[in-house]
Amino acid sequence: MTTISPTRVSMYDFLYQDTQPMVSLLADAAQLSLPQTRLAVGFGLQAIVSALLAYQQRYQGLSVSKKLFNRSAVKELRRYNSMNFTTIKVTSYHRHDVANAIFKDSTDVIKASEYIANKIDATTSQVQTLLTCLCVIVLRELAILADYSQLDNDEIDKWFALQPQFLSLERFAAIEPKITPADNKEYTISTKSTELELDSKELNVFNNKQLSSVPPPFDPYWYELTAFKPDNYKPVQDMQLATGHYLKAIGRSSDNLQQGGHNDLLIFAEMTAITLPHQRWLLQLAKISEIYLQRDRLRITSEPENPPKPPLVSLGLIGGNSESTPATTSEIPIEYDAPVPIWKNPIILIIILVIGSLSALATLKYQTQKSNGAIPATAEVLKQDLMEERQQQDVAIVMVDNGETDIKKAAKTE
Structure with a gap:
């Protein structure tokens, strides 16, 4: 039995880890230092994800699919398979249009930029450039996941409905990060200079790839700015799938490991304050998300001659029995002699x-x-x-x- 992290279906977690390789490119576009950019990316993704949740709460999954994921800007950017100066140039061309589509209006974009600028000691113009570029990248990445996971409008609604639990304070309290902006002086930004002053120990923290995959705690301020109401947005859970008896019956329980009939099944690992249904579309989405993160797709490099193939997920891994030896004789497929040419x-x-x-x-x-x-x-x-x-x-x-x-x-x- 193969377990997969629930955070693979978290938009916030996926995007934070996915955008790490292009931090230096965003820093160059926004004229920010690397430490400033890393902090700004974390805050910016929180604002964008919250705005997307508010958009879906108002217009539902059909509008998300047609008016956001299928925008001409997203289709044009999906033609590129690597991040470089050409890609960021196309991103900059569409950034204002996409940002205004995600947020209610341009006023919210300015307010979000001002809030982040105060956090990282930068100008509003610099942060606005980074934030609007992130809007295009985020929309493109989520559109790719939805496309290759073959999500319909109803499944997009369910996917969005699962997101608030990944942003809850209970979830981040359970993680217990060793370093947070609130209680560690190494994240203190010097007010004596417009540049962010970090000592060598802090730079080692930023270079730690393992810590870079854990996003900073979500700031509830973004719910207030985007008018998203998480209390009225409870995900619909299948209680039958949550019971241990049902999981054992379908082979998704640890009690079945010794039977050897379902050892290759993919299931979600347990995580505090996170509840996910074991549905085929969600497991497929999680596996594709994991494959993309392993490919390090947004690394800065020249455009490849041949675009990478979309990831394929075995249906047997998601919900079938892939054991090589059938359990009974009746399950053995009939083999016919191949005709002679x-x-x-x-x-x-x-x-x-x-x-x-x-x-x-x-x-x-x-x-x-x-x-x-x-x-x-x-x-x-x-x-x-x-x-x-x-x-x-x-x-x-x-x-x-x-x-x-x-x-x-x-x-x-x-």
Whole structure:
């Protein structure tokens, strides 16, 4: 039995880890230092995810799919498979349009930029550039996940309904991060300079790849800014799937590990304050998310000649029994002998050989007789047939006066 982290279906967690390789590119676009950019990306993703949840709460999954995931800007950006200066240039071209579509209006974008700028000691203009660029990247990444997971509108609604629990304070309290902006002086931003001053120990923290996958705690201020109401947005859970008896019956319980019948099934690992239904579409989404994160797709590099293939998820891994040995004889598939190819069948080869030999002999004999004069030319044959036809005699029956029948022959020539 294979377990997968519940955070693989968390938009906030996925996007935070997914965008880490392009932090330096965003820093260059917004004219920020690397430490400033790392902090700004965390706050910016919180604002964008909250705005997306509010958008879906107002318009539902159909509008999310058609008006956000299928925007022309997203389709154009999906043509690129790597992050570089060309990609960020296309992102910058569409950033204002996409940001205004996600947030209620441009006023919210400015308010969010001001709030983040105060947190990282930067200008509002710098943060607004980074935030709006992030809007395009976020929309593109979520559109890819929804597309290759084949989510319909109802499943998109359910996916969004699961997100508030990943942003709850209880969830981050259970993680107990060792370093937080509130209680560690290494995250204190110097007010004496516009540049962020970090000592060598803090730089080591930022370079720790393991810690970079854990996003900072969510700030409830973003719910207030985007007018999202998590209390009225409780996810609908399938209680039958949450019971241990049902999980054991379908082979998704640890009690079934020794039976060897469902060892390859994919299930969600337990996580405090997180409840996920074991549904096929959600497991498929989680696996595709994990594959994309392992590929490190947003690393800064030149565009590849051949685009990478979309990830494929085995249906047996999600909900079937992939054990090599069937449990009963009736489960053994019937195996039929493969038909012998025509070019390997000896009987057909012999028939083709005989027909070919006879045809060759007949052709050779005809050519020989023609060359010796035994076969007249075609024109000569037609001339002789015509002369014989003209020399044929016609027979006529004539009635005479005495009642006797006399047969006379009359030759007619033309």
